[in-house]
Structures are given as C-alpha cells and as structure tokens.
Amino acid sequence: MFAFLTIVLLALAPGERLDYDVRLGPVSVGRLELATLDPDTVRGDSGRRFRATIELALPLVFRARYVLDSWATPEELLTLRSGKKTVETRYRAQWRADYFDSLAVYSDGDTLSLEQAARDLLTAWQYLRTLPLATGDTARFFVHSDRRSQNVTVVARGHRTVETECGRFRVLELAQLGSGLVGTMLRSDDQRRLPVLIRTSITGVPVTAQLRAIGTGEEG
Numbered sequence: 001m002f003a004f005l006t007i008v009l010l011a012l013a014p015g016e017r018l019d020y021d022v023r024l025g026p027v028s029v030g031r032l033e034l035a036t037l038d039p040d041t042v043r044g045d046s047g048r049r050f051r052a053t054i055e056l057a058l059p060l061v062f063r064a065r066y067v068l069d070s071w072a073t074p075e076e077l078l079t080l081r082s083g084k085k086t087v088e089t090r091y092r093a094q095w096r097a098d099y100f101d102s103l104a105v106y107s108d109g110d111t112l113s114l115e116q117a118a119r120d121l122l123t124a125w126q127y128l129r130t131l132p133l134a135t136g137d138t139a140r141f142f143v144h145s146d147r148r149s150q151n152v153t154v155v156a157r158g159h160r161t162v163e164t165e166c167g168r169f170r171v172l173e174l175a176q177l178g179s180g181l182v183g184t185m186l187r188s189d190d191q192r193r194l195p196v197l198i199r200t201s202i203t204g205v206p207v208t209a210q211l212r213a214i215g216t217g218e219e220g
Contacts, residue, residue, distance in 0.1 A: 012036055012048065012126060012129070012130075013036065014036055014037060014038045014039070015036065016034075016035065016036040017033060017034070017035045017036075017214075017215045018033065018034040018035075018194065018195065018211060018213075018214060018215075019031065019032075019033050019211070019212055019213040019214075019215070020032040020033070020034070020198070020209035020210060020211055020212060021165070021209070021210050021212045022054070022056065022207055022208070022209045023207065023208045023209075023210070024205065024206075024207055029056050029057065029058060029207070030054065030055045030056035030057055031054075031055050032052060032053070032054050032055075032198075032209045033051075033052070033053045034050070034051075034052050034122075034125070034195070035050065035051045035052075035053070036048075036049070036050055036126075037049040037050065037051055039074075040071055042071045042080040042081045042098075043080065043081075043098070045073070045080065046074060047071040047072055047073060047074065047080045047081075048071070048072045048073075048074055048077065048126075049069070049070065049071050049072075050069070050070045050072070050122050050123060050126055051067065051068065051069050051070075051122075052066075052067070052068040052122050053065070053066070053067050053068075054066040054067075054068075062088070062089055063088070063089050064086070064087065064088040064089070065086075065087045066084065066085070066086055066087075067084070067085040068082070068083070068084050068120075068121070068122050069081075069082065069083040069084075069122075070082050070083075070120050070122040070123045070126075072119070072123045072126070076117075077119065077123050077126060077127040077130065078099070078117045078118070078119060078123075079099045079118055079119050079120045079123050079144075080098070080099055081096065081097065081098050081099060082096070082097050082099070082120040082122070082123075082145070083095065083096040083097070084146060095107050095108055099114070099117070099118055099120075099144070100114075101114070101116070101117050102114050102115075102116075104118070104144055104147075106147070110147065112144070112147060112149070114142070114144055114149065115142055115149070115151070116142050117142070118142045118143060118144035118149070119141060119142070119143055119144075120143070120144065120145040120146075121143065121145040121146075121181055121182065121200075122145075124141070124143050124145075124152070124181070124182050125182070125185065125195060125198065127141070128154065128174055128182075128185055128187065128195075129187065129193040129194075129195065130193075133156040133172065133174065134156060135156050135157070135158045135159065135172070136155075136156060137155070137156045138153055138154065138155045138156070139153070139154045139174075140152065140153050140154075143180075143181050143182060145181055148181060150180050150181050152176055152180060152181065152182050153176065153177045153178075154174050154175065154176050154177070154182065155174070155175055155177060156172055156173070156174055157173040157174075157175050158172070158173060159171065159172055159173075159189060160173070162186060162196060162197065164196060164197075164210055164211050164212060165210075165211075165212040165213070166211060166212055166213055166214055169186075169188045169189075169194070169196045169211075170188070170189040170190075171186040171187055171188055171189060171196050171197070172186070172187050172189050173185075173186055173187075174186075174187055181200075182200070183198060183199045183200030183201070184197075184198070184199040184200075185197070185198050185199075186198075194211065194214070195211070196210070196211045197209065197210050197211065
C-alpha cells in the first residue's frame with residue numbers, strides 16, 4: 001500500500017503530462033501525450049482520470065487524431081468508463097463504454113461480456129507504473145479495450161539505460177508475453193516510474209513512443 005501511495009503522489013497526481021515522439025520504424029509519424037487529469041465521478045463513485053491524445057501524420061497520405069479517456073477506481077485502477085474520439089482524413093467516430101464486473105456497455109448499444117473486472121489500455125499502462133516489480137517478476141491482469149479482451153501476462157525482463165530527448169534513464173523492461181494489447185513498456189527505475197518508451201500498435205500498426213518532455217499543466 002505504501003508503494004502505491006508513493007506512486008500516486010509522485011506520478012499519478014493530477015497535472016502530470018508526458019509528451020512522446022511516435023515512430024514507425026525510424027520515421028517520426030506523430031506525437032502522443034499522456035495526461036493525468038483531475039478526479040471525476042462515474043456512476044456516483046469517484047475515479048481517477050487519464051487521457052491519451054495521439055496525433056499521426058503521413059504527408060499526402062493520412063492524418064489522424066485519437067483521444068482516449070479513462071476513468072478508473074482510485075486504488076486498484078480498474079476501469080469504470082472509457083471513451084475514444086477518432087478524427088481521420090475521411091472518417092470520424094466517437095463512443096463511450098461503461099465497465100462493470102462482467103459487462104462492458106457501449107454507447108452505441110453493444111454489450112460485451114467480461115471474464116472479470118477489466119482495465120482498458122490506457123489504465124493498464126498506468127497500472128503497470130504502480131507495481132513493485134523486479135527482474136523476473138510477472139504481473140497478470142485482464143484487459144478490455146475498444147471491444148477487444150485479453151488475459152495479459154507481463155514479465156519484468158531486466159534493467160538497462162536509455163537516452164531520450166529529456167535525458168538518460170535507467171529503466172526496467174516490462175514486456176507482454178506474446179502479441180497483444182499492452183505491448184512493451186520501459187519504465188524508469190525511480191519513484192515516478194515514468195513510461196520512458198512504449199511499444200504497441202495504433203489502429204493495427206506497430207509503433208514506438210519515446211518520451212521527449214515531462215511537464216505539468218491544467219486540464220485542457
């Protein structure tokens with residue numbers, strides 16, 4: 001519990017904003033911002049709130065902006081509600097889903113069964129920051145994100161040092177076994193446990209997001 005409270009105070013407190021360079025192979029294709037927003041109330045319960053804003057651009061080919069929102073329980077970081085807004089060159093969409101112990105109820109009428117209480121992708125990334133993992137440790141949890149569900153196993157593979165635009169970090173590699181929703185995170189080996197690098201897929205395309213700026217600010 002003490003470790004969790006330390007991370008909440010130092011990393012998951014409202015105002016944290018992490019800016020990333022998004023790359024497809026060696027080519028920069030956009031940016032990602034991870035933000036911790038002010039707590040909000042969902043179905044009468046107070047929840048932590050996170051937002052990811054992804055902007056992608058392939059000149060003369062494709063432009064897109066995705067905004068992911070998550071509301072999660074204060075301690076276990078289980079998702080209470082998630083949402084996604086998509087703006088692409090020729091496509092626009094928006095939905096919201098409320099999470100229950102065995103159901104995800106979408107704003108367009110879809111109701112999907114869940115094996116257990118779930119975390120969406122954005123909350124799963126934040127949850128990985130709270131875990132006191134050492135090399136060789138594993139974490140198992142259930143993810144439901146954008147109508148896809150998966151039992152996830154993440155293994156802590158070891159430490160190394162990486163260079164980024166905002167400095168050098170000693171990191172612990174947290175890698176999902178097999179292919180899946182969560183991907184790989186290089187988490188800083190300090191009290192903030194920053195996601196220094198994230199490898200995942202966006203709309204089915206494998207990408208790498210590397211930290212380039214750390215800041216605070218008011219909710220937008």
